[in-house]
Amino acid sequence: MAIEHTRQHALVPLVAAILIAVLAVGVSRPVLADHLVTFGSSTCGDPPGQTPRNCISVGDNSTHYVYLISVGTGYTNAIINTMNGDYGPTDLTMVRLTQNSGTDVQVLDDDYGITNVAGWVECPTWAPQGTNAHGDRWCKFQYLRFNLNAAVQSYWIDAGSRAYMACHEMGHTLGLWHRASNTSSCMIPDVPNGPTNLDGTDTAELNNYY
Numbered sequence: 683m684a685i686e687h688t689r690q691h692a693l694v695p696l697v698a699a700i701l702i703a704v705l706a707v708g709v710s711r712p713v714l715a716d717h718l719v720t721f722g723s724s725t726c727g728d729p730p731g732q733t734p735r736n737c738i739s740v741g742d743n744s745t746h747y748v749y750l751i752s753v754g755t756g757y758t759n760a761i762i763n764t765m766n767g768d769y770g771p772t773d774l775t776m777v778r779l780t781q782n783s784g785t786d787v788q789v790l791d792d793d794y795g796i797t798n799v800a801g802w803v804e805c806p807t808w809a810p811q812g813t814n815a816h817g818d819r820w821c822k823f824q825y826l827r828f829n830l831n832a833a834v835q836s837y838w839i840d841a842g843s844r845a846y847m848a849c850h851e852m853g854h855t856l857g858l859w860h861r862a863s864n865t866s867s868c869m870i871p872d873v874p875n876g877p878t879n880l881d882g883t884d885t886a887e888l889n890n891y892y
């Protein structure tokens with residue numbers, strides 16, 4: 683799939699056209715923080731001041747260290763399951779840390795008082811980060827937040843939706859972007875009870891990169 687493997691800058695006109703087409707048919711506002719379809723890092727907080735500030739980053743290497751700062755049982759299980767079942771079988775090594783040291787992803791869930799976003803990922807401004815050989819921003823200590831607000835409860839009230847969310851947001855911490863037209867990947871945006879696993883395209887992207 684040429685689109686999925688092509689760098690963002692070569693795709694801007696096409697992606698813009700797709701976005702216009704999507705908007706034209708009246709798709710409702712995204713519940714997950716929105717991104718274009720490609721692989722690699724995205725700008726954090728673009729446009730400036732967006733709420734919540736979010737972005738896609740890549741890992742600094744093929745070992746992805748995850749620390750659960752404050753996560754309820756439901757999302758704890760979902761994170762462990764996606765680490766073991768979705769990302770572990772790729773060329774990545776997924777490690778759940780017992781202390782917050784050398785961390786790639788810090789996971790939290792809470793009612794953030796936000797009514798239109800069910801989960802998002804951010805590279806904090808203070809975090810160790812840099813640009814790799816691909817021109818992407820790698821970032822340590824990325825925040826992965828699941829929003830437990832009642833307005834988006836269809837995304838977290840059941841195990842299947844949490845599995846979709848965990849797979850989806852973890853993908854954003856590794857460089858996976860949305861795949862809006864794909865129904866077999868958890869990287870499709872805005873689908874409660876959506877696909878709970880990566881598909882072959884996602885795993886190929888990850889294995890090619892890491």
Ligand SMILES: [Zn+2]
Pocket residue numbers: 714715716717850854860871
């Ligand atoms: Zn997303």
